[in-house]
Amino acid sequence: MRTTRRVAAAVLIVAMAGSTVAASHSATREPARPRIAACSTWVRGSHATVSCYNPNPSVDRVQLHVECARWWDPDMDARPVEVGPAQHVRLAERCWKEIRKAWVSHR
Structure with a gap:
């Protein structure tokens, strides 16, 4: 016992x-950090391009935003695009003249 x-x-x-x-x-x-697509952005003159690859098992939604340098040139936002697992997307936007900055948002 x-x-x-x-x-x-x-x-x-x-x-x-x-x-x-x-x-x-x-x-x-x-x-845990949110799993988002890996994106690279290029600005050449008045054109901005972003290339995104999603290595994660979940879907990411990316959108390119462009802020134009001239006050009379309207800022541009590309339409949001879903990037599925192991998918690659490329988005592009432009201004009439120079680009001040370009960035990508994730949802």
Whole structure:
């Protein structure tokens, strides 16, 4: 009877130690970052191009935004495009004159 109690106490101690280690290990883990497509943007004169590849298993929605340098030149936004797993897309927009900046948004 005493042996059974000792074994039960040992199992309880090992189980408690294991849960403490698991709890402390999960607390130090980094928060999950959103999985987005990898994009590269090129600006040449008045043309902006973005190339996006999605290596993730989830779908990403990308959109190219262009801010024109001249006040009278309207800023442009490409239509949003879904990039599925292992897919590649290329988007392009332009201004009449120079481009101030171009960037990609993810949803």
